[in-house]
Amino acid sequence: MGEMAAKLVYAAPDAPAEVVATVDVRADRAAAVGSLLGVPGFASLAEAVAAVEPDAADLRLPHDLHAAAVLEALAAGLHVLVEKPLATTADDARALAEAARRSGRVVAVAENxxxxxxxxxxxxxxxxxxxxxxxxxxxxxxxxxxxxxxxxxxxxxxxxxxxxxxxxxxxxxxxxxxxxxxxxxxxxxxxxxxxxxxxxxxxxxxxxxxxxxxxxxxxxxxxxxxxxxxxxxxxxxxxxxxxxxxxxxxxxxxxxxxxxxxxxxxYYDSHAVMVADFAAVIRDGRAPxxxxxxxxxxxxxxxxxxxxxxxxxxxxxxxxxx
Ligand SMILES: NC(=O)c1ccc[n+]([C@@H]2O[C@H](COP(=O)([O-])OP(=O)(O)OC[C@H]3O[C@@H](n4cnc5c(N)ncnc54)[C@H](O)[C@@H]3O)[C@@H](O)[C@H]2O)c1
CATH class of the missing domain: 3.30.360.10 (Dihydrodipicolinate Reductase; domain 2)
Structure with a gap:
């Protein structure tokens, strides 16, 4: 889905946000998706944050990794758009919700x-x-x-x-x-x-x-x-x-x-609308x-x-x- 988002949303002339890096634990995939957008690929969020200082992360990961990835992105000071489901357990969802509240950052969920x-x-x-x-x-x-x-x-x-x-x-x-x-x-x-x-x-x-x-x-x-x-x-x-x-x-x-x-x-038109909503919320502070x-x-x-x-x-x- 990260690759699809790169092609359908972020490569578009009217893309709602500028991608500055891609991340995948498999560096070959990060590089391949990065090359679609002309940006570097990294094998971890920490490396990307250190190198390019992004404002936000768009997380398209396997379901059991969502909660930890959101916590990591919030700890790095980023706004977050995370794929569905929010988490795979109610406890993880609660911890995520608490961290989101404390962070003051936007957390939007990619339920399209x-x-x-x-x-x-x-x-x-x-x-x-x-x-x-x-x-x-x-x-x-x-x-x-x-x-x-x-x-x-x-x-x-x-x-x-x-x-x-x-x-x-x-x-x-x-x-x-x-x-x-x-x-x-x-x-x-x-x-x-x-x-x-x-x-x-x-x-x-x-x-x-x-x-x-x-x-x-x-x-x-x-x-x-x-x-x-x-x-x-x-x-x-x-x-x-x-x-x-x-x-x-x-x-x-x-x-x-x-x-x-x-x-x-x-169906995939909605992904561009969703990312545009995320970007607008970061800019104007309303709820996603x-x-x-x-x-x-x-x-x-x-x-x-x-x-x-x-x-x-x-x-x-x-x-x-x-
Ligand atoms: N809304 C939709 O229309 C839609 C459609 C498809 C998928 N999705 C969602 O997108 C998410 C991803 O699904 P997918 O089918 O693209 O999965 P996928 O397995 O194709 O891609 C996930 C990527 O994450 C990478 N990855 C795994 N662990 C990582 C880590 N710790 N750090 C960085 N990268 C890591 C993998 O190498 C892989 O390239 C899921 O939440 C899924 O439900 C949504």
Whole structure:
């Protein structure tokens, strides 16, 4: 993802920030991504900080390294944009939140779904009452994992960084919370392997119900209707496209032709919007679209779902898990 961010976000003529160095524990990768941007690559953050004195770090690391990397970057006085999930344990997330508070630096989290135009348009239409009262939400993330995403094995292995729940569950929890608000309880069921396929039932504070299904075991389609919000007078379908610019949000009611709320979006467009938000927050001091508290709430749901999986599918109340 660091390489993709370099190509899609930082190499663009209107990039929201200037990259001064890249870092990867594998120096060959740091150098390769650095060469895309014409900057030096280093094998550690400490070396980069000593050499180029950056203002901020954009961290795109395996999940179990996020919390320690944020602490290291904050200790070096940097503002931080960190990938999802915020951490892999509630204790690490709490320690990170405390360090972020003390530091006075910006910590934004790279949960990019809230930066998608489709998600923003859907959330605004729901808030404006365009589908009446919200009664339920659903989401699906279905594709076959492979290629660059499995090159080092940590995502699909057995370690604390692994599994589709941490990887995609974090995204879809953030997506559904944007549409339907806070989650109060969750139960989860595994597919043949919980690492690859998981289904969740979510209860929201508003009293509505949601369902999410994630799988890495089926071919993707060009535009997946990843989420639907159902209301008393209509629905909104959110289509996400990874390889094309066909993402769109469509509002359907019984009395009118379907209304396209927004269209022409590629999933990765949201990464540029997200980095621009991070840079703007550093400059003007407002809160990021996804800050630590929001990402902690998403992680709490994911960790409660993991506990439900471990306890045979029992519904876990978030207050019980805290
Ligand atoms: N939001 C999205 O659309 C999206 C998409 C893909 C990945 N991601 C996220 O990006 C993050 C990275 O995922 P990825 O697929 O790019 O992983 P990856 O394994 O491809 O890349 C991680 C890189 O970190 C390096 N690394 C490992 N330990 C390090 C250390 N201690 N110091 C410096 N570098 C170290 C590795 O050598 C590797 O090059 C994850 O949090 C993932 O969830 C987000």
């Amino acid at each position: 779904y809230p930066h998608l135009r489709t998600v923003r348009a859907a959330a605004e239409a729901i808030a404006a009452g365009r589908i009446g009262d919200l009664v339920a939400v659903r989401s699906t993330r279905a594709y076959r994992i492979g290629g660059v995403w499995v090159r080092d094995g940590w995502r699909t292995g057995a370690g604390s960084a692994a599994g589709i729940l941490l990887d995609q569950g974090t995204h879809h929890t953030s997506l559904l919370r944007r549409l339907a608000g806070d989650v109060v309880a969750v139960s989860a069921a595994p597919g043949r392997s919980a690492g690859d396929t998981v289904g969740l039932t979510l209860r929201f504070a508003s009293g509505i119900v949601g369902q999410s299904l994630y799988t890495w075991q089926t071919p993707a389609t060009v535009v997946e209707t990843e989420a639907t919000a159902y209301g008393t007078s209509g629905r909104i379908d959110i289509g996400i496209a990874y390889d094309t610019a066909d993402g769109r949000a469509v509002l359907t009611t019984p009395d009118a032709p379907p209304e396209t709320l927004t269209a022409g979006e590629n 679209v996804v800050g630590v508290a929001d990402a902690q709430a998403d992680l709490d749901v994911v960790l409660a779902a993991a506990r439900s999986l471990a306890e045979g599918g029992r519904e876990i109340r978030l207050e019980e898990a805290a």
